[in-house]
Amino acid sequence: MPSLEVCLTPELIHLYPADGKIVVVTDILRATSCMVTALSEGIESITPVSTTTECRELQKLGYLAAAERNGEQVEGFDLGNSPLSYLENNFTGRKLAMTTTNGTLAINKSKNASELLIGAFLNLSVLSDYLKACHHDLLIVCAGWKGMVSYEDTLFAGALATKLGNSFEIGCDSAMLSIEQYANTNDDLLSAIKKSSHYKRLHNLKISKDIEFCIDVDRYALIPRLDHNQLVSL
Amino acid sequence: MPSLEVCLTPELIHLYPADGKIVVVTDILRATSCMVTALSEGIESITPVSTTTECRELQKLGYLAAAERNGEQVEGFDLGNSPLSYLENNFTGRKLAMTTTNGTLAINKSKNASELLIGAFLNLSVLSDYLKACHHDLLIVCAGWKGMVSYEDTLFAGALATKLGNSFEIGCDSAMLSIEQYANTNDDLLSAIKKSSHYKRLHNLKISKDIEFCIDVDRYALIPRLDHNQLVSL
Known part of the structure; x- marks a missing residue:
């Protein structure tokens, strides 16, 4: 039976060799929710980059450029980190460059995976179905917040692990923790997520x-996958 | 209101400055359970050291010496990491030197705390009562297993945080996670702890x-405290 592990923050990634595993990166508020939304709403590809400098270089080459730091859009960029931006505008066919506080770092630290996928509540079921069919060792990497464990990412890991159920062997105690956290929500994700420090940090309308929007489970049926440093629809 | 944080593994300790905080170190299986037991059963003091070499030096000076690596007693030492050893023998008045895989490392990484205490299920209530009375910022450091998050240490953190209840403000999402994990046990610690990878690793009689023994809640009413590199009864 394939194993399922959860790395609670990129600070612990050295303890979870990704080689030969499928890695699902998640950053619920809001990088990976944006990625699922952007590709579902017509963006052609997303290039995740670590720095605003790299993001600006791609902007000069004609990419749409999204940059967020500390929850806010960085000046001079086209977009920040709100998934709603991709519904409010028509970006069909555009290439997007994106840098965020935590999410793009988590992706860059997981690049030696055999396959790197992007997970969010928005694409939970399609992702779960795909992973069950793959029958392959799985590592869920939570982006966290500046190295700290983040409640909403762990909650997603728990939701995904719960859906995967008996098809995987639980490979570490962090996976067990995330399953128990999710069990406590009784399917009320909004009440659960209000307990997170991230929710308390970002409290404007x-x-x-x-x-x-980010907890609208299964709004989309698309999985972003990394292919030659670009995220495209699987 | 003082804050309560939980550092899930010593690998994340750099994210939780301990200066000016009370730190409770926990390594339920079995270092801190041993420490509470040893002092309660008559050991005068415990010197936690990082290496077996340091432990052997103290042994030569007449200390009783306990050394564990990968769950087993290291050859040439008087004791391993079983709390029952302190009940089966009379060590009253002896000084003990101790090195373990994870627990002593967690202590050494937390030494800049304003006060360093040792926690286990064995002394849960006396510790909780003391911390409530202190009204001071608190950091619970889980020893984990070789850097990984460990189910049973997080479970203890959740039990302690639950007991401290409304006297503390939850300072990080890891603390919230541990509270939810503990809530899921319905007070059946044995069934809970059987889910841990540690339990599966150490399965002999x-x-x-x-x-x-380690989940015998409130068996003792003693708190080990670090004082000049020695743990003594508070």
Whole structure:
């Protein structure tokens, strides 16, 4: 039976060799929720980069450029980190460059995976179905917040691990923790996510709408996959 | 209101400055359970050291010496990491030197705390009562297993955080996770701890007895505290 592990923050990634595993990166608020939304709403590809400098270079080459630091859009870029931006505008066919505080770092630290996928509540079921069919060792990497464990990412890991159920062997105690956290929600994700420090940090109206959007389970049926440093629809 | 944080493994300790905080170190299976037991059963002091070499030096000076690596007693030492050893023998008045795979490392990484205490299920209530009375910022450091998050240490963190209840403000998402994990046990610690990878690793009869002993909540009313590199009864 394939194993399922959860790395609670990129600070612990050295303890979880990704080689030969499928890695699902998640950053619920809001990088990976944005990625699923962007590709589902017509963006052609997403190039995740670590720095705003790299992001600006790609912007000069004609990419749409999204940059977020500490929850806010960085000046001079086209977009920040709100998934709603991709519904409010028509970006069909555009290539996107993206850098975020935590999410793009988690992706860059996981690049030696055999396959790197992007997970969010927005694509939970399609992702779960795909992973069950793959029958392959799985590592869920939570992006966290500046190295700290983040409640909403662990909650997603727990939701995904719960859906995968008996098809995987639980490979570490962190996976067990995330399953128990998710079990405590009784399917009320909004009440659960309000317990997170991230929710308390970002409390203006715009962000509240983002949060409600980010927990809209199975809104999309698309899985972003890394292919030659670009995320494209699987 | 003072804050309560939980550092899930010593690998994340750099994210939780301990300066000016009370730190509770926990390594349920079995270092801190041993420490509470040893002092309660008559040991005068415990000197936690990082290496077996340091432990042997103290042994030569007349200390009783306990050394564990990968769950087993290291050859040439008086004791391993079983709390039952302190009941089966009379060590009253002896000084003990101790090195373990994870627990002593967690202590050494937390030495800049304003006060360093040792926690286990064995002394849960007395510790909780003391911390409530202190009204001071608190960091619980879980020893984990070789850098990985460990189910049973997080479970203890959740039990302690639950007991501290409304006297502390939850300072990080890891603390919230541990509270939810503990809530899921419905006070059946043995069933809970059987989910841990540690339980699965150590499955011989002797260890089973150790585990049952380590979850004997409130068996003792003593708190080990670090004082000039020695743990003594508070």
